[in-house]
Amino acid sequence: MESGFTALLPETILATGAVLGLLLGSWLPLRHQWPVRLMAVLACLLGLAAVFAAPPLPHPVFGGSYAVDVATQTGRVVVLGGTLLVILLSAESVRSHPRETEFHVLVQLGALGTLVLLGATDLSLLVAGYLLASVPLYALAGFRGDAVGTEAALKYYLLGALFGVVMIAGATLLYGVGRSTGYAVLARTLPTAPPSVVAIAAVALLAGLLFKAGAVPTQFWIPDVTRGADAAVAALVTTLPKIGGLVALFRLVEGVFPAGGGWPVLFALLATAAMTLGNLAALNQPTVRGLLAYSTISQVGYLLLAVTVAGESEFAGPALLYYLLAYAVTNLGAFAVVCRFPYAETPRDYRGMARWRPGAAVVLLVCLLGLVGTPPTAVFLGKLRVFVAAVDGxxxxxxxxxxxxTVISLFYYLRWLVPVFLPAVSARDGGPVPTGGRAALGGGIAASVSLLAGIGAGLFLPLLDGPVLP
Amino acid sequence: MLSLVVFLPLAVAAALAPLPSTVSPRVFTVGWVCAAAVDALLVLVVWLVHAAGTGITFEQRVPWIPGAGVGYHVGVDGLSLPLVGLTSALFLACAVHSVHRTRGVKGFVLLFLFLQTCCLGLFTALDLILFFVYFDLSIVGMYFVIAGWGSGNAGPSALKFFLYTFLGSLALLLGFLGLYLAAEPHTFDIVELARAAPLSGQGVFGALVLGAIGVGLLIKTPVFPFHTWMPPAHTDAPAVGSVILAGVLLKMGTYGFVRIAMPLLPRTWNEYAWLVVLLGVVSVLYGALVAFAQEDFKRMVAYTSVNHMGYVILALGSAGLAVGSAEQARVLAVTGAVTQMVSHGLLTGVLFLLAGALYARGGTHAMGQYSGLAGPAPVFAGVTAVTVFASFGIPGFSGFVAEFQILAGALATATLAAALALPGILVTAALLLRALHRICLGERPSIPPRPTEGSHDFTDLRANELTAMLPLLGAALLIGTLPRWLLAPIEAGAVHLVGAIG
Structure with a gap:
């Protein structure tokens, strides 16, 4: 039952990487901190190797406060892989930056927090994971130190602190009526506890997780951070924390909250709100970052479909995990294009890209049509599986x-995609101005994975089937 | 073998893609013609081999995403093979027609090769998700064709086309999910679902699933009242884009009925066949009457498509009526429906190519701008005349064979509907003859609308245009006079289908 630290090898490696990176960085000259970046990459790669070397699933560890099951394993792969992509995307903007060490340490700590969040099966650990997944990201949001970045960081921090406190209050109440913080005990005691207290406490707890997922009604920070922070940071905060938040939600709804409490209806309404509001707000965004910001909110809506039918459909868990993987890689691919062309702010600025940067145009084509849900990309299959789960439930x-x-979303994705394939305004116009090639590499990898994960889903889809521990 | 037929165009596209767009456009157009020709030959081989077998031939089944119940399952039978043949013929005609194209050739050729793979793939798919993948990708490809190479108001028209048919495709997907969940074990395989027919006659849920699938297919077909995307899309699409849109993409809707809606939900289809018949009759009459009022030649042809597709829907609906009786009439109706799909593809293809020829010379589709073209362009006028007569169903061409079978079959089970649809033929004949009269006959205007470079009058059809049109007309003539080679496989499929729906 207990396998201790070996079961938590990926988390341990990531934490070690962050701490050693911090120590190493303080001894390095300001302009040459690349060994820290190398260390971060190594930590992610080793962590991924440790995931695949894990003992058979599933098993709870540390007295049932942390679960290593199919959800944790998938989440680990997506988070570590996503972190690698983010490091690749950030190469241009933080390379030779005097605070490069801090950047990479914070990215690793944020990823670690997300891992804790998605594996936690104990309320105390959940709260700790929430804080660890939030605090480094507040600092990253304001990393550039300019006015918009600072405003974004402040807004992110204030909202995060508010929902964090609300979440802690909820956890306290649940502990009070459930006489434990462990999910396994709570699942037994909560059905007999006063329903109104349980409902209030659970909703308070959900507030923090919805904030991490960036769902309505806690979405206010997303547009500010996406527009104000560095593009690579924006890619990070709109992708990785969602994984932690949604898997944690799934665990709670499937196994802990008493059945018949009206949770599916609540989540159905939240999903509808997130999809609709995200899509309608994205329609009129003048900048591509604003468009992506609201697109991520709408994507959470589709993901919440799986949470809605958690426990009611056997398809819900695998569907959620697959969609998370597909969404993460596709969204990072779209942000990779934003990182590569930092001076192109509006869709209009992308005119002529197909002529001058055909590779980037293909990446954008795959990722944006992928986000719509066009086959054979991974998000299509993700949507398909989520829809199957919803109808089945x-x-x-x-x-x-x-x-x-989905049909509404087509409008704004096309608004960005069409100028890419139009001829440039004048013959001398060479299309949008790119930065170095690492973001292009990241985009290429993301788009390929998004496509291959869709076509080759048959190979690894069976791996996602398995019980998700409460 | 079928996979080779389907993916050959895509492979050629992949081979052409790395070439820089600065190389001679001939490299791309000739490459396209060769790919289309080889593919057409392969389809011919498939046809000859299929004629010797029965049921589904060239079946190939590979697990693709077994965890989600999705397989790569392909094969052809009497209902799909004619459409595969039609698709390869029309793409070959488009390739020949575009051989002298000079601007934006690379993207154009690659898109059409991609579209050809999607269209052939769809007609050979025997798995719902495979079907859906091709269905959706064909929409994406056609969107870029219209938006990138269209004329006039192309952007908004293309968007309207995309949104409308995308909505349809997602409705279709919801219906597929319903079938998947109802089947035990869960599967998207069309053959297995047809054997089990899990939702057939299962009350409200079956009706909802048929409704979702039906709406998706009716939008694509398109049938009144879901047709509003089509006229602008056709008007603004490039000529060969219209050929594929009308000739192949519309057939995806009607083919979906014979491949999916009818065999997978037979009892429910019987229950709601009256509604299908009603929609078919309204489309026939509405399409004909609205086409009559059009000034724009291409728009007029687009509305006659609503009329022609209406006959197909009418026939399929009538085949669902009168369960257990009038078997022969119902087989006749289904055979007529599939023949009509092929016939409409061939003849409307030629009409749109003629519209393209008109536009290339005069810069407009407005019929009021032309008159007396028979003088300077006798070959154009001759081809137009033959196509127009063939299109409204004169005996000797494929349209007559198809419409005769449809009306004769429908008369047995849906007598009133067939009688109501009959005047549609009359109106179509009148409007097509009027168009012929206005464009080709009469006095030449003293000032032509926009003389083409180097000449002051309307030049006649060029060799490549004629080479693209004549084989299509020839095929229509062959079907009209010696139809057995086409009807034999269709009838075998129709007997099977009518057996399935009772």
Whole structure:
């Protein structure tokens, strides 16, 4: 049952990488801190290797406060892989930056927090994971130190602190009525506890997790951070914390909250709100970053479909995990293009890209059509699996709402995609101005994975089937 | 073998893609013609081999995403093979027609090769998700064709086309999910689902699933009242884009009925066949009447497509009526429907190519701007005349064979509907003859609308245009006079289908 630290090898490696990186960075000259970046990459790679070397699933560790199951393993792969991509995307903007060490340490700590969040099966650990996944990201949001970045960081911090406190209050209440912080005990005691207290406490707890996922009604920080922070940071905060938040939500809804508490209806409404609001707000965004910001909110709506039917459909868990993987890689691919062309702010600035940068144009084509859900990309299959779960769980109307929203989303993705394939305004116009090639490499990798994960899903889809521990 | 047929165009596209767009456009156009020609030959081989077998031939089944119940399952039978043949013929005609194109050739050729793979893939798919993948990708490809190479108001028209048909495709997907969940074990395989027919006659859920699939297919077909995306898309698309849109993409809707909606939900289809018949009759009459009022030649042809597709829907609906009786009439109706798909593809293809010829010379599709073209362009006028007569169903061409079978079959089970649809033929004949009269006959205007470079009058059809049109007309003539080679496989498929729906 207990396998101790070996079961937590990926987390341990990441934490060690961050601490050693911090120590190493303080001894390095300001302009030559590349060994820290190398160390961060190594930590992620070693962590990934440790994931694949893990003992058979599933097993709870550390007295049932942390679960190593299919959800944790998938989350680890996505988070560590995503972190690698983010490091690649940030290469241009933080290379030779005097605070490069801090950047990479904070990225690793944020990833670590996300890992804790998605594996936690104990309320105390969940709260600790929330803080660890949030605090480094506040600092990263303001990393550039300019006015918009600082404003974004402040807003992110204030909202995060507010929902963090609300979440802690919820955890305290649940501890009070459930007489434990462990999920396994709570699952037994909560059905007999006063329902109104449980409902209030659970909603308070959800507030923090919805904040991490960037769902309505806690989404206010997303547009500010996406527009204000460095593009690579924006890619990070709109992708990785969602994984932690949504898997944690899934665990709670599937195994802990008492059945018949109206949770599916609540999540169905939250999903509808996130999809609809994200899509409608994205329609009129003048900048591509604003567009991506609201697109990520709408994507959370589709992901919440799986949370809605958690426990009601056997398809929900695998669907959520696959969609998370597909979404993360596709979203990072779209942000990679933003990182590569930092001076192109509006869709209009992308005119003529297909002529001058055909590779980037293909990446954008795959990723944006992928986000719409066009086959054979991974998000299509993700959407398909989520819709299957929703219809199977008796929420066919919610799938229909998601379909209508998908059609709406086509408008704004096309608004960005069409100028890419139009001829440039003048013959001398060479299309958008790129930065160095690392972001291009990142985009290429993300787009290829997004496509291959869709076509080759048959190879690893069976790996996602398995019980998710409460 | 089928996979080779399907993916050959895509492989050629992949081979052409690395070439810089600065090389001679001939490299791309000739490459396209060769790819289309080889593919057409392969389809011919498939046809000859299939004629010797029965049921589904060239079947190939590979697990693709077994965890999600998705397989790569392909094969052809009597209902799909004619459409595969039609697709390869139309793409070959488009390739020949575009051989002298000079601007933006690379992207154009690559997109059409991609579209050809999607279209052939769709007609050979025997798995719902495979079908859907091709269905969706064909929409994406056609969107870029219209938006990138269209004329006039191309951007908004292309967007309207994309949104409308994308909505349809997602409705289709919801219906597929319903079938998947109802089947035990869960599968997207069309053959297995047809054997089990899990939702057939299962009350409200079956009706909802048929409704979702039906709406998706009706939008694509398109049938009144879901047709509003089509006229602007056709008007603004490039000529060969219109050929593929009308000739192949519309057939995806009607083919979906015979491949998916009818065999997978037979009892439910019987239940709602009256609604299908009604939509078919309304489309026939509405399409014909609205086409009559059009000034724009291409728009007029687009509305006649609504009319022609209406006959197909009418026939398929009538085949679902009168369960257990009038088997022969219902087989006749289904055979007529599939023949009509092929016939409409061939003849409307030629009409759109003629519209393209008109536009290339006069810079407009407005019929009021032309008259007396028979003088300077006798070959153009002759081809137009033959196509127009063939298109409204004169005996000797494929349109007659198809419409005769449809009406004769429908008369047995949906007598009133067939009688109501009959005047549609009359109106179509009138409007097509009027168009012929206005464009080709009469006095030449003293000032032509926009003389082409180097000449002051309307030049006649060029060799490559004629080479693209004549084989299509020839095929229509062959079907009209010696139809057995086409009808035999279709009838075998139709007997099977009518057996399945009772």
């Amino acid at each position: 008796g929420y066919g109307w919610l799938a229909a709402v998601a379909v209508v929203n």
